Amino acid sequence: MxxxxxxxxxxxxxxxxxxxxxxxxxxxxxxxxxxxxxxxxxxxxxxxxxxxxxxxxxxxxxxxxxxxxxxxxxxxxxxxxxxxxxxxxxxxxxxxxxxxxxxxxxxxxxxxxxxxxxxxxxxxxxxxxxxxxxxxxxxxxxxxxxxxxxxxxxxxxxxxxxxxxxxxxxxxxxxxxxxxxxxxxxxxxxxxxxxxxxxxxxxxxxxxxxxxxxxxxxxxxxxxxxxxxxxxxxxxxxxxxxxxxxxxxxxxxxxxxxxxxxKLNPTWMAGKRNKKRAFLDQLGRELVTPQIQRRGHLPRTAAPAALARAVQGGGTWPQCARGPVCSRFSRGRQTQEVPFLPNEEGL
CATH class of the missing domain: 3.90.350 (Transposase Inhibitor Protein From Tn5; Chain A, domain 1)
Structure with a gap:
């Protein structure tokens, strides 16, 4: 995307x-x-x-x-x-x-x-x-x-x-x-x-x-x-x-x-192997931690909050305004129904 x-x-x-x-x-x-x-x-x-x-x-x-x-x-x-x-x-x-x-x-x-x-x-x-x-x-x-x-x-x-x-x-x-x-x-x-x-x-x-x-x-x-x-x-x-x-x-x-x-930390992990792997692992964790913390709180709007509670097991699954099923796609000769999942804006 x-x-x-x-x-x-x-x-x-x-x-x-x-x-x-x-x-x-x-x-x-x-x-x-x-x-x-x-x-x-x-x-x-x-x-x-x-x-x-x-x-x-x-x-x-x-x-x-x-x-x-x-x-x-x-x-x-x-x-x-x-x-x-x-x-x-x-x-x-x-x-x-x-x-x-x-x-x-x-x-x-x-x-x-x-x-x-x-x-x-x-x-x-x-x-x-x-x-x-x-x-x-x-x-x-x-x-x-x-x-x-x-x-x-x-x-x-x-x-x-x-x-x-x-x-x-x-x-x-x-x-x-x-x-x-x-x-x-x-x-x-x-x-x-x-x-x-x-x-x-x-x-x-x-x-x-x-x-x-x-x-x-x-x-x-x-x-x-x-x-x-x-x-x-x-x-x-x-x-x-x-x-x-x-x-x-x-x-x-x-x-x-x-x-x-x-260059800035010449003594970091001195004498140990896989220094680059350890650094990239720590770097990746620090990059994603703020996003994980942000997604840990419930959204303010009603529809995303209801979806988050449903995923966590504490609420009912929200329904689409047009019905529980809003799209279809075919796989071979069979037709499968896809449930509607709202995005963060509740659309």
Missing amino acids: IRFDSHEFRRAGRVPDKLAPIRNVWEKWAERLPCLYNPGPEVTVGEQLVLFRGCCPFRQYIPSKPGKYGIKIRTLCVAKSSYVWNMQVNTRKAASGALEKNGGVRILLDTTEGLRGRNITCDSFFTSNELGQELLKRKMTMVDEVRKNKPELPTVVLVTKGREVFSSKFAFTPSATLVSYCPKRNRSVVLLSTLHKDTEVGDGEDRKPAVVMDYNRSKGGVVNLGKASGIYSCKRVTARWPLVIFYNVIDVSSHNAVVIWN
């Missing part, structure tokens, strides 16, 4: 805005996310796929994901705690209505709006030298994997034939560092960093560069968010995509609440 807009607003805003059925609720919720938590020095930008197979104007098919079909949401979260700092639903088109070309730079800059002095780890879809220079203007750095089809990559870092395993090749510009690491024979990964300025390599047997180690440490923020919010979820089966997004809002909000509570 829950809805997030009126019929008149939906008819007026359906064509230009695909997110119109839940736009007001989504924006009011998203604008409060950065107001409650100060992110650490490392943040992660990724894409969360909310599983959904029903009718949706911007549902996407991603075969590499476990669920394959769903609603893609661009997510900015803290690398260490996976606290969600910003979210944007991907409707696959720009504000003008046309498909974007090379929109990765604009998408990431919009997602990180308001941040300063952080290091960003993102997907290879966004990474480019142009993005790195734009982030430097905003006092931010990046450490990301680069797709090998980028035209700005030099040929020397792309050659893998005959290279030694665990070897690294570096390339430098005044503001960026490019490293090609060979983890296996005839295979390499290329990373771009505007944070590192040298050829530092680890002491382990794999001899990973510092760029690769920093990338591996901070790249899993969005993935960990999906795992953390999926263990205890309020999602239910539905054919309405606005309700799917609303369920995800509740799951993300509960995860953020757990992160904030643990």
Whole structure:
């Protein structure tokens, strides 16, 4: 029964805005996310796929994901705690209505709006030298994997034939560092960093560069968010995509609440397991307790009060003004009579 807009607003805003059925609720919720938590020095930008197979104007098919079909949401979260700092639903088109070309730079800059002095780890879809220079203007750095089809990559870092395993090749510009690491024979990964300025390599047997180690440490923020919010979820089966997004809002909000509570109370349930489950159980009880107490008192109007007494066993069942039976519905060839139940207003 829950809805997030009126019929008149939906008819007026359906064509230009695909997110119109839940736009007001989504924006009011998203604008409060950065107001409650100060992110650490490392943040992660990724894409969360909310599983959904029903009718949706911007549902996407991603075969590499476990669920394959769903609603893609661009997510900015803290690398260490996976606290969600910003979210944007991907409707696959720009504000003008046309498909974007090379929109990765604009998408990431919009997602990180308001941040300063952080290091960003993102997907290879966004990474480019142009993005790195734009982030430097905003006092931010990046450490990301680069797709090998980028035209700005030099040929020397792309050659893998005959290279030694665990070897690294570096390339430098005044503001960026490019490293090609060979983890296996005839295979390499290329990373771009505007944070590192040298050829530092680890002491382990794999001899990973510092760029690769920093990338591996901070790249899993969005993935960990999906795992953390999926263990205890309020999602239910539905054919309405606005309700799917609303369920995800509740799951993300509960995860953020757990992160904030643990930061404010680091000694709470120290050494015990299932801390998140205990917190969500207590949170749910505190949310429903005022409603339970409100419904514990008899209503003031006559009809709801009579119904409440009848349910409690202390009165007679109220009758409808049109008779004891006011509707019928058929189940197969049989017709079943349904008794009238008044609502809280006595109608």
